[in-house]
Amino acid sequence: MLSNASKYAIRSVLFLAKNSSKENKYGAKSISDELEIPLHFIAKLLQQLVKANVISSSKGPRGGFYTTTNDLNNNVCTILDEIEAGDVFEPCFMGLPQCGDENPCPVHHIVAPFKEAILEKFKHQSIADFAIEIKEDGTFLSLKGIDKK
Amino acid sequence: MLSNASKYAIRSVLFLAKNSSKENKYGAKSISDELEIPLHFIAKLLQQLVKANVISSSKGPRGGFYTTTNDLNNNVCTILDEIEAGDVFEPCFMGLPQCGDENPCPVHHIVAPFKEAILEKFKHQSIADFAIEIKEDGTFLSLKGIDKK
DNA sequence: GCATATAAAGATAATTTAGTCTTTTATTTA
DNA sequence: TAAATAAAAGACTAAATTATCTTTATATGC
Ligand code: SF4
Ligand code: SF4
Numbered sequence: 001m002l003s004n005a006s007k008y009a010i011r012s013v014l015f016l017a018k019n020s021s022k023e024n025k026y027g028a029k030s031i032s033d034e035l036e037i038p039l040h041f042i043a044k045l046l047q048q049l050v051k052a053n054v055i056s057s058s059k060g061p062r063g064g065f066y067t068t069t070n071d072l073n074n075n076v077c078t079i080l081d082e083i084e085a086g087d088v089f090e091p092c093f094m095g096l097p098q099c100g101d102e103n104p105c106p107v108h109h110i111v112a113p114f115k116e117a118i119l120e121k122f123k124h125q126s127i128a129d130f131a132i133e134i135k136e137d138g139t140f141l142s143l144k145g146i147d148k149k
Numbered sequence: 150m151l152s153n154a155s156k157y158a159i160r161s162v163l164f165l166a167k168n169s170s171k172e173n174k175y176g177a178k179s180i181s182d183e184l185e186i187p188l189h190f191i192a193k194l195l196q197q198l199v200k201a202n203v204i205s206s207s208k209g210p211r212g213g214f215y216t217t218t219n220d221l222n223n224n225v226c227t228i229l230d231e232i233e234a235g236d237v238f239e240p241c242f243m244g245l246p247q248c249g250d251e252n253p254c255p256v257h258h259i260v261a262p263f264k265e266a267i268l269e270k271f272k273h274q275s276i277a278d279f280a281i282e283i284k285e286d287g288t289f290l291s292l293k294g295i296d297k298k
Numbered sequence: 299g300c301a302t303a304t305a306a307a308g309a310t311a312a313t314t315t316a317g318t319c320t321t322t323t324a325t326t327t328a
Numbered sequence: 329t330a331a332a333t334a335a336a337a338g339a340c341t342a343a344a345t346t347a348t349c350t351t352t353a354t355a356t357g358c
Contacts, residue, residue: 001150004346007244014255027304040348047306060355061303095156096292103295106163106279106288107267114263118256130255139255143245146252153316176334189318196336209325210333 002080002088008037009045009083010076011141016055016067017131018141025057025064035142045083052082072128080122089115151229151237157186158194158232159225160290165204165216166280167290174206174213184291194232201231221277229271238264 002010012031020026026034028043035042046065050057054074057065080088091097092115094105101112125133134141151159161180169175175183177192184191195214199206203223206214229237240246241264243254250261274282283290 002242002244004244007242011243029304038347041346043305044307044347050305057305058355059303059305059353061357063304063355065305093151093156094160094290095151095153096289099289099292103289103292104286105290106283106286107270108288110263110266110270114259117259121256121259134255137253137255139257140245140248140252141243141254143248143252178334187317190316192335193317193337199335206335207325208323208333208335210327212325212334214335 001092003084005041005045006080006083006088008035008042009049009079011035012037012042012046012065013049013055013067013076013079013127014130014134015141016065017072017127018134020066022056022066022068025062025066027064031065034144036144048082049079052078054078054082067127069128072126072131074127075125076122076127076130077119089119150241152233154190154194155229155232155237157184157191158198158228160184161186161191161195161214162198162204162216162228162276163279163283164290165214166221166276167283169213169215171205171215171217174211174215176213180214183293185293197231198228201227203227203231216276218277221275221280223276224274225271225276225279226268238268 012035015031015035016026028039028046031037031046032039032042046055046057049055050065053071055065055067055071057063091099093107093111096103096105099105099108101108104112133139140146161184164180164184165175177188177195180186180195181188181191195204195206198204199214202220204214204216204220206212240248242256242260245252245254248254248257250257253261282288289295
């Protein structure tokens with residue numbers, strides 16, 4: 001449903017939203033390390049996001065990527081619009097073009113509410129809100145160092 | 150989330166479940182036409198599914214693909230296991246490896262119930278049940294010929 | 299100003315997924 | 329038994345995605 005590129009981009013932006021500031025920037029290298037994302041891949045994505053005004057950056061020593069309070073007004077859909085070609089959720093589960101409530105596939109009644117919920121969140125919740133939620137709920141952007149089995 | 154291959158395979162099997170029988174077989178060509186799936190692509194998938202005993206086939210004139218009552222006892226997960234490499238739903242939305250209820254990402258509380266619902270259906274509802282549901286609910290496997298705008 | 303750190307840009311390579319084509323084998327029907 | 333039909337098998341091509349590498353531009357601090 002989401003490409004690696006999108007997943008990487010979302011996690012990176014949320015990471016910056018949670019941790020960065022004008023005074024506290026993160027280089028591509030540290031983001032790559034922290035979130036376990038291929039360095040050159042995430043670097044390119046971050047550059048794209050800077051151009052799209054989703055995040056900010058500065059070059060040189062002590063430079064890096066960060067988010068301003070203005071950046072934080074964006075939402076996740078802004079990220080997806082930038083990274084992903086078309087609409088992420090269409091065509092969806094059964095691969096029918098232009099289906100929907102009128103022409104449902106056999107799993108539409110399960111998929112549709114989910115799509116609506118996730119889209120609502122991605123469209124109407126700002127990155128800032130996400131950052132707050134992440135801090136409050138203690139949700140994860142990376143599982144680096146966490147015991148997996 | 151699902152590859153084209155999986156989507157094609159599921160739709161084809163459900164199509165056969167709804168329409169075919171030992172006496173009423175469908176060639177790769179007619180399935181390709183009916184569901185608007187590339188001919189040689191679906192042919193290969195159908196052969197795979199025959200080998201995996203998900204559907205049946207016979208060669209020669211009046212031959213083709215069909216489902217037996219025994220075939221219909223399979224479920225959608227059987228199809229996915231055959232077509233897809235690993236587990237379709239892992240890693241999922243945020244691309245975190247081995248996450249879950251204990252280590253939730255920021256959208257886990259939306260994604261998890263959906264994953265559970267769709268997996269429940271794919272695992273515990275037989276292809277036969279699906280066919281009945283499709284007939285009763287009039288859900289779609291193809292939108293060929295239906296007005297799209 | 300010079301050395302250094304870092305983003306920016308973009309070329310290139312690898313991998314995976316998707317799709318096509320050709321040949322062979324089995325089955326049916328006439 | 330011959331001709332026709334359709335699946336089986338597998339080689340091949342194309343496209344998209346993922347990932348890497350190299351070079352250039354810019355800001356910082358000494
Ligand atoms: S009918 Fe609904 S669930 Fe099925 S493919 Fe279309 S939008 Fe997705
Ligand atoms: S935490 Fe839940 S929703 Fe998020 S990636 Fe893991 S399983 Fe998917």
